[in-house]
Amino acid sequence: MKNPYEILGVSENATDEEIKTAYRNLAKKYHPDNYTDSPLVDIAEEKMKEINAAYDEINQMRNKGRGSGSNNSSYNSAGYGSTSSSQFYNVRIYIQRNMIDQAEQILDTTPQGNRTAEWFYLKGMCAFRKGWNEQAFNNFTTACNMDPNNAEYRAALNNMQNQRTYNYGGYNQSNPNIGGYNCSCCDICAGMMCADCLCDCCRVGC
Amino acid sequence: MFGYLQVQKSELLVRELEAYKAVYCGLCKQMGRDYSFLTRFSLSYDCTFYAMLLMSLDRSCTGFKDGRCTCNPIKKCKYALSDSDSYHKAAAFSVISVYYKLKDDISDGKFFKKLACRMLMPLFSHWRKNAAKKYSDIDKFAEQMMDMQYEAEHCNESSIDMSAHPTAFMIANLFSLEAKNETEKRIYYEFGYHMGRWIYLIDAADDITKDIKNNNFNPFVNRRTGEIKSGEYISSVLNQSLARAYEAYNLIDIVDFKGILDNMILLGFPNVQNKVTDKINTEANNEKSL
Numbered sequence: 001m002k003n004p005y006e007i008l009g010v011s012e013n014a015t016d017e018e019i020k021t022a023y024r025n026l027a028k029k030y031h032p033d034n035y036t037d038s039p040l041v042d043i044a045e046e047k048m049k050e051i052n053a054a055y056d057e058i059n060q061m062r063n064k065g066r067g068s069g070s071n072n073s074s075y076n077s078a079g080y081g082s083t084s085s086s087q088f089y090n091v092r093i094y095i096q097r098n099m100i101d102q103a104e105q106i107l108d109t110t111p112q113g114n115r116t117a118e119w120f121y122l123k124g125m126c127a128f129r130k131g132w133n134e135q136a137f138n139n140f141t142t143a144c145n146m147d148p149n150n151a152e153y154r155a156a157l158n159n160m161q162n163q164r165t166y167n168y169g170g171y172n173q174s175n176p177n178i179g180g181y182n183c184s185c186c187d188i189c190a191g192m193m194c195a196d197c198l199c200d201c202c203r204v205g206c
Numbered sequence: 207m208f209g210y211l212q213v214q215k216s217e218l219l220v221r222e223l224e225a226y227k228a229v230y231c232g233l234c235k236q237m238g239r240d241y242s243f244l245t246r247f248s249l250s251y252d253c254t255f256y257a258m259l260l261m262s263l264d265r266s267c268t269g270f271k272d273g274r275c276t277c278n279p280i281k282k283c284k285y286a287l288s289d290s291d292s293y294h295k296a297a298a299f300s301v302i303s304v305y306y307k308l309k310d311d312i313s314d315g316k317f318f319k320k321l322a323c324r325m326l327m328p329l330f331s332h333w334r335k336n337a338a339k340k341y342s343d344i345d346k347f348a349e350q351m352m353d354m355q356y357e358a359e360h361c362n363e364s365s366i367d368m369s370a371h372p373t374a375f376m377i378a379n380l381f382s383l384e385a386k387n388e389t390e391k392r393i394y395y396e397f398g399y400h401m402g403r404w405i406y407l408i409d410a411a412d413d414i415t416k417d418i419k420n421n422n423f424n425p426f427v428n429r430r431t432g433e434i435k436s437g438e439y440i441s442s443v444l445n446q447s448l449a450r451a452y453e454a455y456n457l458i459d460i461v462d463f464k465g466i467l468d469n470m471i472l473l474g475f476p477n478v479q480n481k482v483t484d485k486i487n488t489e490a491n492n493e494k495s496l
Contacts, residue, residue: 132367164442
């Protein structure tokens, strides 16, 4: 197993405070919320587990024994299981396993009359996994319009909206809803960028 | 589709900027050695990004060497050294992609452009043959992309997703080559897919005016109705590709050149994107006021 200090990217002489900061930054970076619906969500979860274990181990080694952020690991994909009664149960399983071709095959053979909001949602999810963002966006929108009260469809659409309005270096940052869960470093960077832009304006103005 | 993968110079540390330039110069030199003096002029920022990413992934940068620029002997410069085939691979990719770009321009360019491309073609087809001998995978991906692109543009119901897919798929495969295990492969594929998609779409967004004038295919222009997508819409499409590329990028353990690569993906690329979308917005406003 890898050295827990290496996993957190700190030296063995680091202070408790430094380790905590490093852990928090990594936990923010790999947080499964950042990977909602992404095909890489399981990898992010693995990383999260790895840093949780490393943080626990360091704490134990230092005889602190205090609780770590391992309660974070409860974030394990809460996504699908809840709707096992769904008519597209198999499709959901295939999507969960990243077997998009099989999932799409079932969806495509569904007769027009059975194409419910859930059908559009799952069709959108397949497209999203493939990276076909526009198709995914249209399907999620349709799903939400057909069933406006469904939290699952709404969450998928919101996730898309966040990505679409997120412009790292740019001026879109002024909207507080955007990228709320992203690291503060980005905000600082963006702030500096804006300040820089303002400076440029002044120079041109003068 | 060249030159969109830039750094934001003003935000780099001095040593990072030096390292970036050293990779650029190192690649330029290697292109001269592997192919010809002339191929040096086809060096793009995109291939520099590729070389830098390769060197970072296999941690092959062993240091820097002082030297002189071969194109301008008065200018002193540093070369980044690599003990793997990163430079060779990036040089091969550069030559191969220029070859296919020329081929594409010959098939749908204007008269003078066609003529110029025809003249360069024999040279590049010779170099491309050499590159393909060593890196048959890269050549295969590029060729496949050209075929898929033709199909996507000539199909009746072409969509943005469909027309961006060939480039995205090519870059995804290209990056996947570097993976050492299944997990890495998935991450690199995802990163490459969204990077490739972004590159294709930003190139398309940049060319909207030109394509309308020459009546060429453009994914943001509806062929039947002539309707052009708004700047706002184009921004959101590009934002999403970058956001998803960044997600995947975050899962890669990058150590070497981290500052530079972070700078590119968080500042350099969005900056290029904002310039392109600003241009579209100004053009749209000008049209309105006329």
